[in-house]
Amino acid sequence: DSGVTQTPKHLITATGQRVTLRCSPRSGDLSVYWYQQSLDQGLQFLIQYYNGEERAKGNILERFSAQQFPDLHSELNLSSLELGDSALYFCASSAGMTGGMNTEAFFGQGTRLTVV
Amino acid sequence: QKEVEQDPGPLSVPEGAIVSLNCTYSNSAFQYFMWYRQYSRKGPELLMYTYSSGNKEDGRFTAQVDKSSKYISLFIRDSQPSDSATYLCAMSAGITDKLIFGTGTRLQVFP
Numbered sequence: 238d239s240g241v242t243q244t245p246k247h248l249i250t251a252t253g254q255r256v257t258l259r260c261s262p263r264s265g266d267l268s269v270y271w272y273q274q275s276l277d278q279g280l281q282f283l284i285q286y287y288n289g290e291e292r293a294k295g296n297i298l299e300r301f302s303a304q305q306f307p308d309l310h311s312e313l314n315l316s317s318l319e320l321g322d323s324a325l326y327f328c329a330s331s332a333g334m335t336g337g338m339n340t341e342a343f344f345g346q347g348t349r350l351t352v353v
Numbered sequence: 354q355k356e357v358e359q360d361p362g363p364l365s366v367p368e369g370a371i372v373s374l375n376c377t378y379s380n381s382a383f384q385y386f387m388w389y390r391q392y393s394r395k396g397p398e399l400l401m402y403t404y405s406s407g408n409k410e411d412g413r414f415t416a417q418v419d420k421s422s423k424y425i426s427l428f429i430r431d432s433q434p435s436d437s438a439t440y441l442c443a444m445s446a447g448i449t450d451k452l453i454f455g456t457g458t459r460l461q462v463f464p
Contacts, residue, residue, distance in 0.1 A: 239396060239398065272454075279456030280454035280456075280457075281454075282452065282454075327397070342399065343399075344396030
């Protein structure tokens with residue numbers, strides 16, 4: 238068990254809908270990262286938050302947004318969903334004292350999103 | 354062209370074999386190289402980490418980095434069925450930079 242908790246584990250929704258994925262980082266970790274994993278694209282970095290503030294942005298669509306709350310949990314919001322958004326969404330956390338991605342990133346078990 | 358290329362496999366080997374997993378990359382700025390292991394229905398977990406060129410050994414696992422060829426390898430000795438998983442390489446230019454992952458190689462070790 239990595240200590241990173243993601244909910245829900247599975248989500249099935251229709252095109253055009255909006256969903257929220259939730260991540261609780263390991264105790265004490267200040268950085269949270271979101272990744273999307275699909276069969277053809279592999280693990281794609283979406284966004285990073287450090288202590289409540291956006292730190293780095295990757296290949297995140299404008300239809301997607303995220304935030305990190307004062308208790309350090311994070312939510313990834315996906316809207317106007319399309320079939321191609323079906324993927325595994327992973328959250329990772331690290332101590333990241335400098336606010337950056339270090340090698341000790343621990344991943345949650347992921348949320349499997351299916352858009353039908 | 355992707356920044357990091359990795360053969361998706363699957364790679365199927367008998368128990369006890371030596372396994373070689375590889376990645377190539379195009380960004381010469383990458384200095385930090387990692388291997389993650391991902392079991393089915395689980396998140397990736399860090400297996401090995403190396404900085405710049407050279408070798409690093411940890412038990413049955415050896416990671417090699419050849420920056421001149423932009424090529425990294427992970428060797429698994431005496432492979433076990435429990436090693437069956439997807440292995441992802443990852444790299445970054447700086448310790449504070451985001452990790453760029455390969456697509457992963459699926460390994461199956463049969464008894």
